[in-house]
Amino acid sequence: MNRRSTTIRANVSEKVLVVDDDGDTRDLLASALHSFSYAVETVESGAEALARLQTESFHVVIADINLVGMDGIELCTTLSATWPELPVIMITGYGNLDVAIAAIRAGAYDFITKPIVMDALRIAVQRAVERQQLRSEVRRLREVVESSQHLDGMIGDSPVIRRVYELIERVAITDASVLIHGETGTGKELVARALHGRSPRKSAPFVAMNCAALPTTLLESELFGHARGAFTDARQARTGLFVLANGGTLFLDEIGEMPLEVQAKLLRALQERKVRPVGGDAEVPFDARLISATSQDLDSAVEEKRFRRDLHYRINTVIISTPPLRSRGNDILLLAQHFLKKQAARQDRAVVGMGAAVMRKLLDYDWPGNVRELENCMERAVTLAELSELGVGDLPDKVCQHQPSQLVLDTMNPEDLLPLVEMEQRYVRRVLASVMGNKTRAAQILGLERRSFYRRLARMDKKPAS
Ligand SMILES: Nc1ncnc2c1ncn2[C@@H]1O[C@H](COP(=O)(O)OP(=O)(O)OP(=O)(O)O)[C@@H](O)[C@H]1O
Ligand SMILES: [Mg+2]
Known part of the structure; x- marks a missing residue:
């Protein structure tokens, strides 16, 4: 149609x-x-x-x-x-x-x-x-809601996020090493879990490890395990995460933070499909798929010799980039509504929606902390809300006071200022033009119900202000 x-x-x-x-x-x-x-x-x-x-x-x-x-x-x-x-x-x-x-x-x-x-x-x-x-x-x-939820809790319908879904679907079934790259809070871990959940390995464990959290020796023993007595505190032998993830997926988060010594051992393990526990001599074979994530630019890390080039090649057979939230358009509203519903249920509060001005603020803000920041923002807003509909006052100051880069009103000359009705009509037309006449999208952007948007258009047609 x-x-x-x-x-x-x-x-x-x-x-x-x-x-x-x-x-x-x-x-x-x-x-x-x-x-x-x-x-x-x-x-x-x-x-x-x-x-x-x-x-x-x-x-x-x-x-x-x-x-x-x-x-x-x-x-x-x-x-x-x-x-x-x-x-x-x-x-x-x-x-x-x-x-x-x-x-x-x-x-x-x-x-x-x-x-x-x-x-x-x-x-x-x-x-x-x-x-x-x-x-x-x-x-x-x-269908949008169903398809966005069928992807393992991932909400979004923008073209950039659809590309991510497509890649997940194509790559999940393979055993290729995937590197997920994106700003903080863009859903890298969610993508990793979706890849595992859609892979033939889904009934085996998904084991996650944050490489930035541990010093070198502990990181090595976590990954590869250690033999009894390998170091002072090693009273018992320990199985490493590679082996624990057998049959499943090992997710190495913040891989860019991994110390160079551990990188060398990781590369060897990946090449030989075997790990040698710290202080042990027997090599243990493993069968785990590797998914890594980073918010760093690994190419620069390689240039600066902070990351091994050969390891970079090994882990990035496929790269999935999680786009920043500010590039996802109306997904911001879909996600905001999703978090609002989730928080209202969790906090047992009768908050059901948000006003048009709130939507405008959410769309204008640039979300440096991405989806996680939006989630926190909605959690706070639901806690503060006094009415069943969120108001601008429930948003954090930084979201409220953010000035979009393009100001609609930038004149100081009173001659150039417009009556409100005309300003509104011009703005509605501008929004319509920007979405190539798609009224559903225009209504979403304007924060109006479709019906009331239609009524407004009909009124404009009957009584144009300009
Ligand atoms: N598309 C999405 N739909 C619903 N929730 C999402 C989506 N993307 C991210 N989230 C939620 O946002 C939060 C941050 O996501 P996640 O931890 O996967 O991001 P990350 O990129 O790994 O962040 P960091 O770089 O800080 O580790 C999580 O609570 C996650 O459930
Ligand atoms: Mg993460």
């Missing part, structure tokens, strides 16, 4: 199927609908209509109630069972209310009476098209 056509006025891409056995009515309807800029196809019977719908999609069906063969009610029943999202408008005789009611019961969306009044036809078709588009939009959004 063409989503560009979510418009109140007719658009040639919207298609209407007319079903009527009377040639004059068919011609009349076809020419009227053409004049409203719809694409029209006509058929003479219910059976023909059903056959046509098997191969072609339409936005609306208009059918006469008295058809030869399969009558209109029967057709309507079949249509609403087979294509529940397709609105059907029935044409009934004037004053025949019982028939109209029967049509609605059979699943018709609306009815118009004969003789057909052009305005009534135009309005009925317009409303039906809008409803059909709304339904498709709801379905699309539901």
Whole structure:
């Protein structure tokens, strides 16, 4: 379906199927609908209509109630069972209310009476098209939510995050070493867990280790294990994480922080698929897939000789970059709503949503701490909220006081200032233009419900301020 056509006025891409056995009515309807800029196809019977719908999609069906063969009610029943999202408008005789009611019961969306009044036809078709588009939009959004949640708790639908999902799906099933690179709080660990969870190794352990947290000797014994008596405190032998992760995945976080000595041992272990526990002589084979993560630029670390070039090659068969939150557009709002719901449940607070001004602030802020910072921000906001809807006052000062790089009002000259109504209308148009007329996105950006956005547009069309 063409989503560009979510418009109140007719658009040639919207298609209407007319079903009527009377040639004059068919011609009349076809020419009227053409004049409203719809694409029209006509058929003479219910059976023909059903056959046509098997191969072609339409936005609306208009059918006469008295058809030869399969009558209109029967057709309507079949249509609403087979294509529940397709609105059907029935044409009934004037004053025949019982028939109209029967049509609605059979699943018709609306009815118009004969003789057909052009305005009534135009309005009925317009409303039906809008409803059909709304339904498709709801379905699309539901799919978005489902698909973003099916990726193991990862929320987001922006093109940049979709690319990450695609890579995860492609790479998860392989045994390739993956290096996840991204700013702090962008979800690197979540990606690592998703890779494991979708791999054939998913029922074996996922073992995570932060390489920045431990000094060299402890890091070595954690990774490779140690023999009894290997050092003063080693009263017992210890199995290393490589072996503990057998059959599963070893996740080395902050690998860029790993000391060079440990890097050398890691490289050897990866090449030989065996580890030698600290202080031991027997080598132990392992079978673990390696996933590493870093927020550093490893290329520079290699240039600066802080990271071994050969190890870099070993661990980055595939690189997945987790994009910064500020580049994910409206994902910020999807994530904010997700965290709001989660925190409201956790804190047992009746906070259900956020105001348009809050959404604007969230979208304008640049989120240096990325998703984790947003999560903290929403946790705090839910704690502070006094109403069921979050207000700007519930946000941290740094989010509230952030100035977007492009100021809308940058003039000091009173002559250049605009009445509020005109300012608003210009801004709405600008937002619409920036999303190429996509009204759903425009409404999201403006923080408006779709319906109220539509009403606003209709008012603007009737009474333009400029
Ligand atoms: N797309 C997402 N959907 C839902 N939650 C997310 C998403 N991305 C990250 N998070 C959440 O944000 C927090 C930070 O994510 P994670 O720990 O994976 O980031 P990181 O890149 O490993 O951060 P760091 O570099 O600080 O270790 C976690 O609570 C995680 O669940
Ligand atoms: Mg992490």
